[in-house]
Structure formats: C-alpha cells, structure tokens
Amino acid sequence: MITLENLSKSYGKLQVLNNISAQFNAGQVVSIIGPNGSGKTTMIKCLLGMVLPDSGRIMVDGAPVIKQWEYRSKIGYMPQISRFPENMKVEQLFKMMRDIRKSNKVLDEELIGQYNIPAMFQKSLGSLSGGNKQKVSAALACLFNTEILVLDEPTAGLDPLSSEILKTKILKEKNKGKLILISSHIMSEIDEVADDIFCLVDGNFRFYQSIESIKEITQEARLGKAIAKMMAV
Amino acid sequence: MNKIIKYVLYDILRSRTIIGYTAFLFLMSFGLFNLESDPTKAVLSLLNVVLLIVPLISIIFGTIHFYNSTEFIELLVSQPINRRKIFLSEYLGVALSLAMAFVVGVGVPAMLFNPGPTSIYLVTSGVFLSFIFTSLAFLASVLTRDKAKGIGIALMLWFYFSLLYDGIVMFILFYFADYPLDNATLLLLSLNPIDLGRVLVLLNIDVSALMGYTGALYKSFFGNWVGIALAFGLMVIWVMVPLFFAQRKFVKKDL
Numbered sequence: 046m047i048t049l050e051n052l053s054k055s056y057g058k059l060q061v062l063n064n065i066s067a068q069f070n071a072g073q074v075v076s077i078i079g080p081n082g083s084g085k086t087t088m089i090k091c092l093l094g095m096v097l098p099d100s101g102r103i104m105v106d107g108a109p110v111i112k113q114w115e116y117r118s119k120i121g122y123m124p125q126i127s128r129f130p131e132n133m134k135v136e137q138l139f140k141m142m143r144d145i146r147k148s149n150k151v152l153d154e155e156l157i158g159q160y161n162i163p164a165m166f167q168k169s170l171g172s173l174s175g176g177n178k179q180k181v182s183a184a185l186a187c188l189f190n191t192e193i194l195v196l197d198e199p200t201a202g203l204d205p206l207s208s209e210i211l212k213t214k215i216l217k218e219k220n221k222g223k224l225i226l227i228s229s230h231i232m233s234e235i236d237e238v239a240d241d242i243f244c245l246v247d248g249n250f251r252f253y254q255s256i257e258s259i260k261e262i263t264q265e266a267r268l269g270k271a272i273a274k275m276m277a278v
Numbered sequence: 279m280n281k282i283i284k285y286v287l288y289d290i291l292r293s294r295t296i297i298g299y300t301a302f303l304f305l306m307s308f309g310l311f312n313l314e315s316d317p318t319k320a321v322l323s324l325l326n327v328v329l330l331i332v333p334l335i336s337i338i339f340g341t342i343h344f345y346n347s348t349e350f351i352e353l354l355v356s357q358p359i360n361r362r363k364i365f366l367s368e369y370l371g372v373a374l375s376l377a378m379a380f381v382v383g384v385g386v387p388a389m390l391f392n393p394g395p396t397s398i399y400l401v402t403s404g405v406f407l408s409f410i411f412t413s414l415a416f417l418a419s420v421l422t423r424d425k426a427k428g429i430g431i432a433l434m435l436w437f438y439f440s441l442l443y444d445g446i447v448m449f450i451l452f453y454f455a456d457y458p459l460d461n462a463t464l465l466l467l468s469l470n471p472i473d474l475g476r477v478l479v480l481l482n483i484d485v486s487a488l489m490g491y492t493g494a495l496y497k498s499f500f501g502n503w504v505g506i507a508l509a510f511g512l513m514v515i516w517v518m519v520p521l522f523f524a525q526r527k528f529v530k531k532d533l
Contacts, residue, residue, distance in 0.1 A: 056532075093356050096532040112529075118358035128349040132292060144281055145357055 046071045046193065046224045047092065050100035054087055059230030061087045062098065063248045069226065071192065074219050076239035077228040078272070084248040085228040086125055089197050092226075093122055105193070118146065121189055125197040125228075127182035135162065135181060138170060139188075146188045159210050176203045183211055185220070194218060194225045200234060203213040211236050232269035243273070251276070279363050282354065286371025288365065289350070290343065296375050299335055303383025317392035318483055321400060325479050327471050328384060333411040334436050336376050340415025341432040343372050345425040352533050365416075365528045369521060373412040377505035380404045396482040404515040409434070410471045413517050417524040426439050443470045460495050467496075471516040474509055 047069040053202040054062040061084045069075050078083045094105060094114065107192050110116045129138060139162075143152070157163070160180040165173065173181065179202050186194060186212075196215075200208040215238045219225055229235055235242065244251035244257060252259075252275060256268060265271035290296055307324055314415035347368060354364045384404055388397035416433040447466050451459060469471050481500050499505045 090533075094361075096354050097530060107370070114358055114360045116358070117356065120356075122353075122356045124356070128352055130289065130347070130350040130353070133289070141285055142357070145354070145359065 046106060047226075048102075048104040049088075049092075050102040050104070050105075052088070052098050052103065053083075054091060054096065054098045061248050062091070063250075064243075065101070065245070065248075065250050067243060067250075067253060069224055071224050072219065072222045073241060074215065074225045074227065074237040074239045075243050076258045077226060077243045078230070078235065078247035079251070080247075082247075083245040085245060086197055088245070089122075089195055089226070089228060092195065093117065093120065118148065118189075118191045118194055119191055121186040121191040122192075123179075123186035123196045123199055128177040129170035129178065129181070131169065133170050134166065134172060135168055135173070136166035137183070139166075139185070140216060142185060142188065146189055150190045153187050153190045154184075156180075156187050156210070156214060157211045159214075160184060160207065176204060176207070178202050180207060183214075187214065188258065192223055194223060194226070196227045198228055198230070198261070200229065200231065208234070232267075233273060236268040244272075244275070246276070279367050279516065282359070282364060283332070283349075283371050283374075286347075286368055287375060289347070290327070290375045295339060295380050296382060299339075299376075300379040300383045303331075303380060304387065304489060305349075307384045307387035311387055311391040320394065321392055321396050321479070322390065322483060324384065324388070325400060325476065326333035328400070328404055329407070329476055330440060332380060332407045333440060333472060336373075336408045337415045337418070337436050338429065339376065339433045340372050341419050341429050342411040342425075344368065344416055344419035355533055361529050362525060365525050369416055372415075377405045378407040380408055383453060399479045399482050403412065403478055403512070403513075406510070406517070407471060407475055410516045413521040417520040417527075420524045420527045439470055439472050443473070448471075462529035463495070464499060468509075468512050471513060471524065474512055474516075478509055516518045 047067075049065055049067045052062050053060070065084075065088065077088065079085050085095055085168040091098045094110065094112070094117065097111065104118060105116045108116065133141075139157075160183070162181060162184055165177060165181075170178070170181070172221060179199070183196075183199060183203075186196065194215075197210055203211065210233065215225055215227070219238075225238075227235070227239065239256060241253065241255045243253045254262075259271050259275060260266065260268070262272040263274040288338075306327060310324050310327075311317060311320045314323065351364060351368070355361060363487045381401060381404075385397075385401040390402055414435050415432050418435060421431060422428050450466070451463070454462075467477060477496055477500060481497055500509055
C-alpha cells in the first residue's frame, strides 16, 4: 500500500533520513521506533507531504505522491504535537474538517463518543489541555474512515484509560484491513498492537521485522529487552 | 478554495483588528471632509495619510496573520488540499478583508463628499496598495520561520517604499539634474507602487500644474487611457510578482 524508495532528507548538514526504503501493506500494524531524533517524524511528514524529501520516491497504492495532494484523502493523520487554531471552537473544527474533506464514506464517530468530545464542543482549542487536544486529534484522524492511519506517538500525554481506548480502536481498525503506522517509544504498547517493527537509528535503516521473529532471534519474551539486544548487535 | 477563504475570513473577523481599522479609516475620512471646505483639498490630505497608513497596516497585519495561522496551515497541509490553494486562500482572505475595510472606511465617505473620478482613483489606488502590501507581507512571512524576523523584514519593506525610496529618487534627481531625466523619472516611478498610486490621484487634481515640468510630463503620459491602463498594469505586476515568489517558496517549504 505504501512504498518508500531510497528516501533521503537533510536539514542543512544534518542528514535526517538516509536512503530509506520500505514496503507497508494493508492489514498491517507497523511500529516505527528509534531513539529521539532518529527521523521517525520526518519520515511520517514526508509521507504526508509536509516535508519534501531531497531524493527518493513515495508511492501510495502504486502512484507516486510527492507534490501530489489527492492521495491524502486516504490517510488519517494524528501528529505528535497537536497544534490547532487557538480561537476556534472544538465543534467548529470538526465541522470545518468535515466540510473540507467532504468524504462520501460513512464517518467513524466512535472515538468522538468514547472520548466524550461533545462535552468540549463549546471550548476553544487553545484552552484545551494537552491530553484533550490529543483526544481531539485522535478522533479527527479516525473520523474519515481512511484506509491508512498514521499516528505519531499517539498515546504520549493520554491517560491510561484513554490510551486503552485508542489501542482497542487501533486493533479494531487493523481487523478491518487498514494499514496503521505508529511511531512510539512505549514497548509494552507496541507489543500489544503492532505486528512489525521498523527501526531507524540516526536516519539510517536498522531493521524491519515482525515482533515474533525479533523475539525468536533474541530469545527474549519481553519486547523491550529483545529490541535492546537487537540494537546492541 | 472558497471554503478555506471562508474560514480565513471568519478567523480575521473574530480578531476585530479589521473592524478597528475600518472604523479608524472611516472616522479619519469623515473628519477630513468635514474640516476642509474644499473637498478636493480634503482628498489631497486624505491621500497623504492613506499612502502612509494603508501600506503599513496591510504589511504588518498580513505578516502577523500569516504567523498566527501557522497551526491552521499545518492542519490543512496534512489534509487532501493543494498547498497552492491553501496559500492563495490565505492571501485572498487577508487581502480582501483589508481591501473591504478600505472601501468602506475611505471609499464610502469619499464618494459621498466628493463624487467623481478623483475619488474613484483614490479608492482604486488604496485597494491595489492593500493587495500589493499583503503580497509583500506574505513574501516576508515565508522567508523566515521566526516571527520577529518576519515582521522586521515587513517593516523594512514598508520603510523602504514609504520613506527611503523617495529619498533615493530625490538624490538621483538632484545629482543628475544636468541630464535629461524625463524617462528615468517615469521608470523610477514605476518601481514604487506607492508613488504610482500618488501620481494617479494627483493627476486628477489640478495641483499637477504645481509639479512643474515633471508634472506636465506625467500628465502627458498618464493623462490618457493608455497611461492609466499602464499604471494599473504595473500595480497588477506589483501584486503578482511578490505573490508568485512567496507561493513558490511556500509550496517547497518543510512544515
């Protein structure tokens, strides 16, 4: 569904992504991991066209997408830090997004209900707490029933109950045959929801394997330890 | 695209700056027309204030608005919308609201107290200046991520076009006074949109006689339809060129 071919990006002298290639398929939950500053967010932003790569190609459903925009209707995106227009009300935001995307698919309002977002409809986005902003952001990402979900550190800042709701949601969407990309640092969570792990270190590709095979290779039952062993190699 | 403009306009109206700006222009025009017994003189005074205020407000408001819309733009960029469309909608939203403020604040009193071509030229020049300086504001905003720097660049641009440029022109005219400068002055004029606006209005008032030989030259050049069309054509170029470069930069920008 998504193919990255020799993707490279540098900010000045800093090489953020170095010749990254990968293939992600429908029905897969891929967790993108790596130390801070390893290029996870940049890779995700390249995929969304928010950052233009210096070289390489990105294909979604077989079509090249760099400098295109229509393909984004297939992607629901939850950014790492949710930034919304400060003086817009939550309800207006949802109305506006619906208006802009005018998707003819059935809207998926499950998270809106579960997070009780209608209770904050009259609040302005600037006055919401970080966690509540994340909830709004998660609900927006899922709203349009897109074939691809890209979640950048989705549970950072969410309370345990809300993260649980989100994880259940991710598994549910996976069973519908969607492709879900998650960047995260929380190994226990990755272990619960993801099938495969894509690891980046300093902008370089490290490994891309299924969780089972990682555990098998390293002979560790806990993913955290297994990853630590993989990284040490 | 209309939808995004709608949300941009909505956001601008919420901030109330534009309403204040409209009220200020309206009170000023109304006051000037009431103070002066001769409406032509009032238009002249109005012109001088307008040529200073409109570019300043347009460029500062445009820059601040662009930086304050960073979140909105980031949100839209991850949606299935063309980046060029996002940029142009932001631009049109800001430029149209500034132009509307000008039409209501200056155009209405001018047409009431002094109906005629002079007022029409005044309003048209003001509207063009709003579009031109918003365009320059957006160029300043995409050049740097730093809001303070962006506003700095915007202020420098305003300072250059409003004050510095005339000084340079005076210097050139004085220094090369022994040479024929007729065509050179026409060229220099077209390099500053504020001067273009000024000449267009002045030529419709009889004070152009006071401008001596240069005035006569302007009159012969801008006094007919070809000259006027050329002047407005130049104004359009002044809108398009900065906007084109700003848009090109914005489309390639990493957000």
